[in-house]
Amino acid sequence: MKTLIIGVGGMTNGGKSTLSMSLHKKISCSCIIAQDSYFKHDSLVPVDSNGFKQYDVLDALHMDNMMREINSWRTDPELFLRHRGLIPEPSSTDKKVYVLIVEGFLIFNHRPLNDLFDKRYFLEIPYDVCKRRRSSRVYAPPDPPGYFDGYVWPMYQKNRHEMESIVSEIVFLDGLKPKEELLTALHKDVVQEIDRLREED
Ligand SMILES: Nc1ncnc2c1ncn2[C@@H]1O[C@H](COP(=O)(O)OP(=O)(O)O)[C@@H](O)[C@H]1O
Numbered sequence: 001m002k003t004l005i006i007g008v009g010g011m012t013n014g015g016k017s018t019l020s021m022s023l024h025k026k027i028s029c030s031c032i033i034a035q036d037s038y039f040k041h042d043s044l045v046p047v048d049s050n051g052f053k054q055y056d057v058l059d060a061l062h063m064d065n066m067m068r069e070i071n072s073w074r075t076d077p078e079l080f081l082r083h084r085g086l087i088p089e090p091s092s093t094d095k096k097v098y099v100l101i102v103e104g105f106l107i108f109n110h111r112p113l114n115d116l117f118d119k120r121y122f123l124e125i126p127y128d129v130c131k132r133r134r135s136s137r138v139y140a141p142p143d144p145p146g147y148f149d150g151y152v153w154p155m156y157q158k159n160r161h162e163m164e165s166i167v168s169e170i171v172f173l174d175g176l177k178p179k180e181e182l183l184t185a186l187h188k189d190v191v192q193e194i195d196r197l198r199e200e201d
């Protein structure tokens with residue numbers, strides 16, 4: 001049995017969830033683990049000196065739970081899929097490749113997780129597009145006034161700087177490109193990886 005772990009990282013509202021979901025639909029034996037699902041309860045997230053809730057740090061996430069979920073997939077991907085109703089399709093080849101898509105805004109900043117990726121992608125968009133897309137999204141809790149400029153953007157810059165000091169092998173994707181174009185490019189890349197694994201030994 002072969003496995004492939006793909007990291008779809010990127011800026012907030014860069015298009016990670018959209019691209020990951022579309023990729024998952026095109027790749028059999030794949031599933032998604034999303035970092036957004038592991039945010040701590042608001043009561044556990046402290047505020048910074050400006051009064052902004054510190055959501056854009058690894059400490060705001062239950063990374064231990066996320067790693068447990070990923071390790072459960074690594075232990076037995078087929079069982080993992082079955083438990084989630086994602087039963088692998090019968091395939092003409094017995095050389096199945098199980099693909100885990102991990103998506104999130106801080107996936108490459110957590111070293112134990114970063115170490116697991118076979119391929120890393122990072123969706124980036126300019127400041128104004130990021131701010132506009134973010135303003136039409138409602139988080140729980142919603143962004144307070146001034147949150148983007150006062151907290152989210154400076155934290156993105158800090159986290160990105162940290163990421164670049166940890167990781168070297170990242171494929172940067174232009175999140176301004178049409179969704180279909182991004183999907184076609186990523187899908188081609190992933191299929192190439194799957195074929196390479198199938199051909200091994
Ligand atoms: N390639 C794209 N071009 C234009 N809009 C996009 C693109 N990808 C995503 N979006 C839009 O941007 C917003 C954020 O997308 P989403 O996938 O939720 O981002 P993320 O998971 O990175 O926060 C959504 O409204 C989505 O429809």
Ligand SMILES: O=C(O)c1ccc[n+]([C@@H]2O[C@H](COP(=O)([O-])O)[C@@H](O)[C@H]2O)c1
Pocket residue numbers: 011012013014036039055056104105139140141152
């Ligand atoms: O999902 C939540 O519980 C949540 C609560 C408050 C804030 N967030 C925001 O979620 C952002 C990361 O998710 P995303 O999908 O925008 O990449 C991050 O910038 C946080 O500020 C997310």
